[in-house]
Amino acid sequence: MIVVIRERLPALDAALTRFDGWWSGLSQRERLLLSVMAVLLFLVVAVFGVVKPLQAARAQALADIRTYETLNARIRAAGGTLGATAAPQRNGPPLQIVTDSAPSFGLAVTATPTAEGVRAEIADGSYDSILAWTADLVATSPLVLRRASFAPGPASGRVRATLEFGQ
Structure with missing residues (x-):
C-alpha cells in the first residue's frame, strides 16, 4: 500500500x-x-x-x-610503444647492488649482509632521495623491500632510515 x-x-x-x-x-x-x-x-x-x-x-x-x-x-x-622504456637490470650480489646504486641518489649507505638479504642503514638522507632510491632498486634489481623504518634526522627534511632487502 x-x-x-x-x-x-x-x-x-x-x-x-x-x-x-x-x-x-x-x-x-x-x-x-x-x-x-x-x-x-x-x-x-x-x-x-x-x-x-x-x-x-x-x-x-x-x-x-x-x-x-x-x-x-x-x-x-614507427615501431614504437606507448609505455616507458625499461631501465637496465642490475646484476650481482645483493650487497654490491645496494652499495653501488646509492651514490647516484646522493646517499651514503652502510650495507650489511643478513640471512634474508641485505640491511641498508642511512644515517642522514633526504626522504625523497631514499624513496626514489628504494623504488629504483625494486624496479631494476631482483631485490624486494622487506622492511623499512624511518626516524627524524638532524635537520628538517632529513631522516635516518633502515631498509631491509631480500630476494
Whole structure:
C-alpha cells in the first residue's frame, strides 16, 4: 500500500488560483496563441539548451577518438610503444647492488649482509632521495623491500632510515 502525503502550500495555492483566474479571463484565441508560443519556447530551449550541446560534445569526442587512433597508428607504424622504456637490470650480489646504486641518489649507505638479504642503514638522507632510491632498486634489481623504518634526522627534511632487502 502506497501512502501519498500531500502538504498544502499556501503560496503555491494562491499563485495557482491567480493563474486560473487570469487564464479564464482570456479568449479562446488568446489561449491558443499562448499555448502555441509556450510549445515553441519549450522546443527552442530543448534544441539549443539540450540537443545542440549534446551533439557538439559527441562530435568533439569522435574527433578526439580519431586523433588518438591516428597517433596510435603512427606510433605502431614507427615501431614504437606507448609505455616507458625499461631501465637496465642490475646484476650481482645483493650487497654490491645496494652499495653501488646509492651514490647516484646522493646517499651514503652502510650495507650489511643478513640471512634474508641485505640491511641498508642511512644515517642522514633526504626522504625523497631514499624513496626514489628504494623504488629504483625494486624496479631494476631482483631485490624486494622487506622492511623499512624511518626516524627524524638532524635537520628538517632529513631522516635516518633502515631498509631491509631480500630476494
